[in-house]
Amino acid sequence: MSTMSELISIDGVCHTYTPAHGREVLALDNVSLQVQRQEFVALLGPSGCGKSTLLYLIGGFLPVTQGSIRVDGKPVGGPGPDRGIVFQHFALFPWKTVRGNVLYGLEKMGLPRAEREERARTFIDMVGLSGFEESYPSQLSGGMKQRAAIARTLAIDPGILLMDEPFGALDAQTRGLMQAELLRIWRGSPKTVMFVTHDVHEAVYLARRIVVMSARPGRVKAVIEADLDRADPQLTKSRAFIDIVDEVWSLVREEAVRAERYRAE
């Protein structure tokens, strides 16, 4: 059961959906999970395990029909600025510049103009996009687009940051860079982060806790603690890191095999 220190409390959540041509599919089956304030949690699993669906339920984008999801003790309704989201394909408004994108949420907050501008500048600077304020998303690289999307979400200062495979569309070098950047930003202003990924290395590198999910229907298979010193530049070469990666890998491998079989059916 949930206590006061928990920010997100997921209890017995099931979720079904019906594809356009086919029968009902159980995507999430009796998922329960408690997330502490300012905790960095990774949701890890093969594609189709419902990890993104769980994120969308927390975000309020999909309705919770069975079980309950509470944020700060209150059941989630629709989407809101207390739960910021970053998508895999960036979801920047293509008709707005970087600055326009970051300003959007600040306008909705009703901040005075000078303060909006000041804050937009701060966050664009924080993600390293100074000089690209007037660029449209179509003029930016994938990594820069995601930086802009992260700045847009962080600018409105949500207590919870939902990240849906945010670095999944980036090349390996950029991904490594962005992971380090994200940790740096998180250390500067810790938020409760739920980070969806299917990359084991990424999950262990970023998250204090890794929730491994089973293939369809999605269930919580295991929760792994990764209490590592993330300030250590040699972290990924350390024994402790490699051991946790191996442990998580063996859990995920079984599910990946099951997921493959499911897709073949």
Add this chain to the structure above:
Amino acid sequence: MTHLKALLIRYSPLVLLAALWEIASRSGLVSSLALPPLSDVAIAWLDLAKSGDLWTNGLASMTRIGAGLGLAIVIGAVLGVLMAWWRALDRLLGPLVEMLYPMPKSALIPVTALWLGFGDASKIVLIFLGCMLPVILGAYNGARGADQALIWSARSLGASRLATLWNVVVPSALPEIANGIRTSLALSFVLLVSAELIVARKGFGYLIGFLGEGGTYDAMFAVVLTVALLGFIADRLYNALVRWGFRWQQ
């Protein structure tokens, strides 16, 4: 300068065609009754311009297109977006749009004339009805195609449902609306001239019919070419406007 040169090269086939026209007609290869020499057509055009007939009829036609197309764009875009956003309206109007879209709109010419007479109103309503459909369809498809992640992003950034419609769905639909309008622009000229040829007392179409029946073919050709040129210019201007408006796309 290089831009002008490229333009001249691009449209040089038209100059060639004009020369062939003049030669064919002057040499008697083609009867000058069926095809008066281009130079005669040019002189007839100047006469029409001097007498004022070209301007009064032209003004009438352009007013009709402006009003009909303007209404079609505004009402069509609003209806299309609302149909995509609001299922009940889609259910109500969807079948109607599907049925009317492939219909030859010129079949409505006698109907609007019967209801509204020979004047401006019947032409404006005809152009409005015909041109609204491509705009509705563009707006509907564009709004339906709005990226779910964009809508969700806006909502989680604090936008209300209504704000999301205005800030995300409408801008997402704009490129498709622009395509619909381009189709409508061409269609508006077709409908205008057809309607004016059949039932009107002024306008380009009326003038073409009147001059043709009177046997002044050089003047008739002058008006036909004027309409063709106006349609061409409208399309080019519109394209330039769209490219400027959607410069964020590339």
